[in-house]
Amino acid sequence: MRLANFIVLRMEEILAQWEAFAATLQPAARNMDRPALRDHAQQILQAVAKDISSPQTRDEQREKSLGRAPKLIDAPETAAQTHALLRARGGFSINQLAAEYRALRASVLRLWLDSSAAEVSDLDDMIRFNEAIDQAVTESVDFFNQQIEQARNLLLGMLGHDMRSPLQTIQMTAAYLAALNAGENVTEAAARLIRSGARMQSLLDDLCDFNRIKLGLGINIAPVDVDLTDVFADAVDQLRAAHPDRQIELDVAGDGRGRWDGVRLQQLLANLVANALKYGNQATPVRVALTGEQTGVLIEVTNSGPAIDRRTIETIFHPLRRGPQEDNNSGGLGLGLYIAAEIAKAHGGSIEARSDEARTVFAVRLPRRPEDA
Numbered sequence: 001m002r003l004a005n006f007i008v009l010r011m012e013e014i015l016a017q018w019e020a021f022a023a024t025l026q027p028a029a030r031n032m033d034r035p036a037l038r039d040h041a042q043q044i045l046q047a048v049a050k051d052i053s054s055p056q057t058r059d060e061q062r063e064k065s066l067g068r069a070p071k072l073i074d075a076p077e078t079a080a081q082t083h084a085l086l087r088a089r090g091g092f093s094i095n096q097l098a099a100e101y102r103a104l105r106a107s108v109l110r111l112w113l114d115s116s117a118a119e120v121s122d123l124d125d126m127i128r129f130n131e132a133i134d135q136a137v138t139e140s141v142d143f144f145n146q147q148i149e150q151a152r153n154l155l156l157g158m159l160g161h162d163m164r165s166p167l168q169t170i171q172m173t174a175a176y177l178a179a180l181n182a183g184e185n186v187t188e189a190a191a192r193l194i195r196s197g198a199r200m201q202s203l204l205d206d207l208c209d210f211n212r213i214k215l216g217l218g219i220n221i222a223p224v225d226v227d228l229t230d231v232f233a234d235a236v237d238q239l240r241a242a243h244p245d246r247q248i249e250l251d252v253a254g255d256g257r258g259r260w261d262g263v264r265l266q267q268l269l270a271n272l273v274a275n276a277l278k279y280g281n282q283a284t285p286v287r288v289a290l291t292g293e294q295t296g297v298l299i300e301v302t303n304s305g306p307a308i309d310r311r312t313i314e315t316i317f318h319p320l321r322r323g324p325q326e327d328n329n330s331g332g333l334g335l336g337l338y339i340a341a342e343i344a345k346a347h348g349g350s351i352e353a354r355s356d357e358a359r360t361v362f363a364v365r366l367p368r369r370p371e372d373a
Helices: 003-009 011-022 034-038 041-053 058-065 079-089 094-114 120-180 184-214 228-242 262-279 310-315 336-346
Strands: 224-227 248-253 257-260 286-292 296-303 350-355 360-367
Touching: 003 011, 003 041, 003 094, 003 120, 011 034, 011 041, 011 094, 041 079, 041 094, 041 120, 058 120, 079 094, 079 120, 094 120, 120 184, 184 336, 224 228, 228 248, 228 257, 228 262, 228 286, 228 296, 257 262, 257 360, 262 286, 262 296, 262 336, 262 360, 310 350, 336 350, 336 360
Parallel strands: 248 286
Antiparallel strands: 224 257, 286 296, 296 360, 350 360
């Protein structure tokens, strides 16, 4: 008997085995009834049986076995995709999702072979069955990951939003305590709160920006006509005040006028300078150079210190990366350079890093107007 016909004729027996196995996937299956345990198994099997029965070339079979079956335009979700969505919402892990398909594959083939319905000439059916299951697994895993990623990003977004109010209260209270002049101990404690609050605000801003990018919204910018000479002078003054023990130099040449989001570019500069201060030689200054060019501006942040190896340079703008000497208690999320790169990209610009034994340079090129990129 051909495998497609066997699946249709023995559907209930196959579904019973699927249900029995799904019930063992604890704790997610603990409170599931029979329909929930079976979920879209019948529709998945019907799709598999139809797939096996459909004529396909060898190239089409190979693509399907790699999870690259052609997708129909404007087609609804497949049964495998819907199954993944419901399993993700039901608390299943991705390993449990994959285990369901492994068990399904094994039970169908075992029942088919044990029934003596299979013949040597039906070997191609077994191959086609495995390819169809591989395609279903790919569809399920892709949809499962999308659902989990979306849920995680929404959680981060809500967390970032809800943390702003209590953090602002802490900062306002610290500022009030500092203004009381109630003694050296109170003043020092208030100063620590203000510094810690500013650090928390920076981390929270990074987290919210990262979340926007992961949700596909990108960095939000509001370009206006500004002069980066003034914008960067103000930013460098703030950085000098925050790092009184370090030397930060600013060199400006050419026309710094253009249409940019000044606050975002101050954030970009602060992230690059913070990185230079962290990894550069503490005895030498960090240099910020702003050069006006014919079609845009070049921003360079330079520090001396150990060279960055080529492999690190290649991934230095990836998210959640830290330097090789940093540990998990370094106080950062590893998002500074990633967000700097996204701010440059949002302005239609680019960013690159180069490093040798003498110095490390981060260079940003921006068009004078984002729409000119």
